[in-house]
């Protein structure tokens with residue numbers, strides 16, 4: 001009870017009411033001013049089978065110039081997208097700058113072997129993460145440009161029979177790397193009932209295959225939740241794109257004219273185009289960026305640190321995390337040093353052996369020479385001895401022949417000399 005009382009007192013102390021105006025209520029304005037000054041970057045990617053109207057959709061969504069050279073109208077459009085193409089659009093509204101990067105990817109599904117068709121898409125996403133990671137790791141991190149793909153419009157063919165196996169496979173490859181927003185292409189080919197049924201079917205398949213598409217965030221604001229709910233109900237967005245302008249009631253609008261009627265791209269009763277565009281640029285741009293940064297980029301960083309490739313499998317030659325790799329390098333270094341030590345010891349031993357051999361050799365040589373000298377000396381001694389013997393015998397013969405010894409002769413000579 002005492003503790004509770006103390007806690008309450010502590011809390012009361014901390015939650016002190018201000019007596020006057022301090023001024024930090026101005027904080028949001030500061031944040032706003034800074035953000036507006038800096039401007040916003042956003043990257044949107046379109047992915048899907050060939051000929052589903054991806055380029056047309058991009059043109060309809062952001063490129064005001066309808067017959068721009070980059071996205072010519074259907075009649076003059078002759079080429080299909082064959083490589084990843086990026087296009088920057090600078091949007092300005094009430095003094096707020098938005099630099100929108102649009103990434104148009106080559107449509108797939110045309111070839112017989114489609115097993116690698118998603119590689120350019122995955123490579124583009126991974127490379128942008130890699131660029132960002134490198135920029136973040138640089139010493140000067142002031143101008144880190146965010147080129148990461150913040151959302152990916154995945155185009156599904158309006159077959160009415162659900163998604164193709166290829167779509168499911170690619171979505172599974174993408175869902176932990178980027179915010180997937182599923183889109184039904186060319187929705188003007190479906191009746192409203194067919195469209196509603198198709199949407200349900202797609203959502204079922206997404207759930208069955210445990211594909212994670214972009215989830216609208218829950219928030220405390222009731223009004224915002226209402227908007228989110230309306231947007232959620234429209235997923236997957238059924239869209240119609242057009243590069244041409246039609247005239248309806250004297251107004252020039254983007255649309256498609258058929259013998260039986262006209263589809264207006266920006267009419268919410270005709271398709272979900274406006275809902276999709278609002279969601280991407282008006283209501284959920286920041287959340288898409290946050291999820292990209294907090295979830296997908298983090299996934300990428302974790303994979304990178306764990307030495308895993310985009311498929312979650314260890315990268316060749318980098319199948320360990322950096323710490324384990326450092327440990328390995330240390331071990332490698334140690335074993336290299338040990339090997340060098342052993343080699344040096346071997347060399348040393350060899351040198352010692354050579355020296356000892358040389359010493360024993362010279363010792364032997366010395367001994368041999370000593371022996372030689374000794375034998376020479378011995379010979380000389382014997383020779384002298386022989387000569388001495390010869391002399392003695394010659395001396396004896398002479399004494400006998402002369403009847404006097406040498407000693408006697410020397411004594412007499414000495415006596416004669418003294419007289």
Ligand code: GTP
Nearest residue numbers: 050051052053054055056074080081107186240241
């Ligand atoms: P790839 O470059 O091969 O990936 O094709 P894409 O998906 O970029 O398709 P693109 O925008 O080149 O459009 C292909 C054709 O579909 C063009 O003739 C467009 O006019 C047409 N088209 C585009 N959007 C729609 C649509 O909403 N409804 C219908 N009916 N046709 C569309």
